[in-house]
Amino acid sequence: MKVLVVLAHPRRDSLTGQIADAVADGLSQSGHRTEFADLYREGFDPLLMPEDEPDVGREDKVYSDAVRREMARLDRNEAIILVFPIWWWSFPAMMKGWVDRVWNKDYAYGSRHLGHRKALAIGLSASDAQTYATTGQDVAIETEVVKGVFQYCGIDDAGFIFLHHSTEGESRAADMIREARDIGRTFA
């Protein structure tokens, strides 16, 4: 399968970046082709401006060049994996803005939907599963991403994986990287 791995983190050598690399590595080991989208390094602008606002009155809006480039990148892949740190129980603004602008009306929802076979979000969290469960933040972010983005846009086979305890040092980081490689290896 051709898989687009989308990374949102200000530092390329962050643990999040290493997790994205490990996922891509695991995917390759299982014979998948990966394409990497590194939103910060590519200078993606996450602000939705008027040229990319959905037009409620028509279904043939032509979006900006930058957005059409992102749409083409999505179109040449069959599956999507988003990798990001959880910030304030949600996406970082960079990833949210990429969705705002690119997963746009009559491309990803509305008169058209995405045809990807599978989508996965991997969120790194400093906290633990118990805290997320107690506060309902696990259901909240899974609902937001899986139902609210992936499935809303037509990708039924969709999931969310938490990688908790992301700030607990080298040994935990090594475990997370191993887990990420397995996630890639067993993705499909």
Ligand SMILES: Cc1cc2nc3c(=O)[nH]c(=O)nc-3n(C[C@H](O)[C@H](O)[C@H](O)COP(=O)(O)O)c2cc1C
């Ligand atoms: C602005 C900001 C908000 C954060 N909010 C959360 C949060 O809501 N829940 C959580 O578990 N961790 C939160 N964290 C911790 C990050 O998830 C953690 O720093 C990250 O997973 C570590 O990975 P990294 O080294 O690749 O950045 C937050 C960190 C930042 C900088």
